[in-house]
Amino acid sequence: MSRESGVTAHGVRRSFGSVEAVADVDLVAAPGRVTALIGPNGSGKTTLLLMLAGLLTPDAGTVSVAGFDPVTQTYQARSRTGWMPDVFGTWDSLTAREVLTTVAAAYRIPAADGERRAAELLDLVHLSELADQPAHVLSRGQKQRLGLARALVHDPEVLLLDEPASGLDPRSRVDLRVLVRRLAAAGKTVLVSSHVLTELDEMADDAVFISRGRTVASETVESAGETRRWRISALDQDVLVAHLDQAGVGYVVEPDGGAGVLVPLSDDTEAAALLGDAVRAGVDVVSLAPAGGVLEQKYLALEEERR
Numbered sequence: 001m002s003r004e005s006g007v008t009a010h011g012v013r014r015s016f017g018s019v020e021a022v023a024d025v026d027l028v029a030a031p032g033r034v035t036a037l038i039g040p041n042g043s044g045k046t047t048l049l050l051m052l053a054g055l056l057t058p059d060a061g062t063v064s065v066a067g068f069d070p071v072t073q074t075y076q077a078r079s080r081t082g083w084m085p086d087v088f089g090t091w092d093s094l095t096a097r098e099v100l101t102t103v104a105a106a107y108r109i110p111a112a113d114g115e116r117r118a119a120e121l122l123d124l125v126h127l128s129e130l131a132d133q134p135a136h137v138l139s140r141g142q143k144q145r146l147g148l149a150r151a152l153v154h155d156p157e158v159l160l161l162d163e164p165a166s167g168l169d170p171r172s173r174v175d176l177r178v179l180v181r182r183l184a185a186a187g188k189t190v191l192v193s194s195h196v197l198t199e200l201d202e203m204a205d206d207a208v209f210i211s212r213g214r215t216v217a218s219e220t221v222e223s224a225g226e227t228r229r230w231r232i233s234a235l236d237q238d239v240l241v242a243h244l245d246q247a248g249v250g251y252v253v254e255p256d257g258g259a260g261v262l263v264p265l266s267d268d269t270e271a272a273a274l275l276g277d278a279v280r281a282g283v284d285v286v287s288l289a290p291a292g293g294v295l296e297q298k299y300l301a302l303e304e305e306r307r
């Protein structure tokens with residue numbers, strides 16, 4: 001029997017008393033791709049991920065993870081899902097290694113294989129030196145890394161990562177990004193929520209934006225970057241603005257004393273042409289660069305639309 005892989009959610013809702021945490025979410029995360037789940041604080045990301053992980057039951061709608069319904073086919077879905085919560089709670093008395101071997105045993109992995117897997121994963125997340133320390137002594141970032149290792153113990157098809165980069169130092173963030181890309185390249189479905197949008201730019205293939213519990217946009221990161229705003233600054237902003245006016249280029253002078261003028265451009269070629277024209281017209285251009293990442297711009301544009 002062939003089954004649909006990846007993650008899908010249709011018309012999903014979940015309330016807590018009078019709070020409608022997830023009001024209407026549609027989402028598709030495909031195998032071999034990294035999908036970013038983006039939304040402001042309280043928009044329902046964690047609630048949605050908990051439903052996908054089978055830890056919370058939806059009030060309405062349908063969810064499928066690796067082809068199984070996490071509510072009615074809990075075992076099949078959970079055995080194929082790696083869940084990394086935003087805050088990793090550990091069992092105080094267990095060492096980092098024991099956390100992983102205990103989880104391996106819970107997934108019915110034979111003890112010797114569990115030991116081997118634990119050692120591999122501790123190495124992968126650079127915790128080998130702390131393997132035999134009680135997990136509760138680990139720093140926040142080290143706990144996050146152990147949480148990631150825990151999510152990978154049973155080599156799941158689907159990874160649900162809730163704010164995986166929070167608390168990580170710059171090196172660990174780079175390692176996380178490389179690892180996530182590697183997992184996708186190996187065919188896994190990765191759904192990742194994060195507030196660090198510049199990081200998701202480099203990590204994600206697709207993005208789903210949610211706001212107040214509803215899906216407000218879904219697109220590939222590539223298409224989100226089709227019209228990006230670039231920031232151009234010059235020694236004399238008045239001269240720059242006069243040139244843009246004369247050249248018929250649309251622009252926005254950055255509010256709040258920002259350093260430049262924002263211009264929508266579709267690609268590097270357009271940017272090079274704009275720069276060349278400005279310089280030839282005698283404008284002393286100081287810099288021209290994309291103003292923030294693709295996802296950050298899309299996010300801010302959606303926020304502006306909602307106002």
Ligand SMILES: Nc1ncnc2c1ncn2[C@@H]1O[C@H](COP(=O)(O)OP(=O)(O)OP(=O)(O)O)[C@@H](O)[C@H]1O
Binds near residue numbers: 016040041048
């Ligand atoms: N167990 C709960 N009981 C009551 N309300 C809850 C519960 N869990 C979440 N909520 C509420 O549901 C809404 C969505 O919360 P959720 O944690 O899913 O948002 P989020 O997008 O993950 O936020 P953040 O980015 O801050 O982590 C919030 O208003 C929150 O207060």
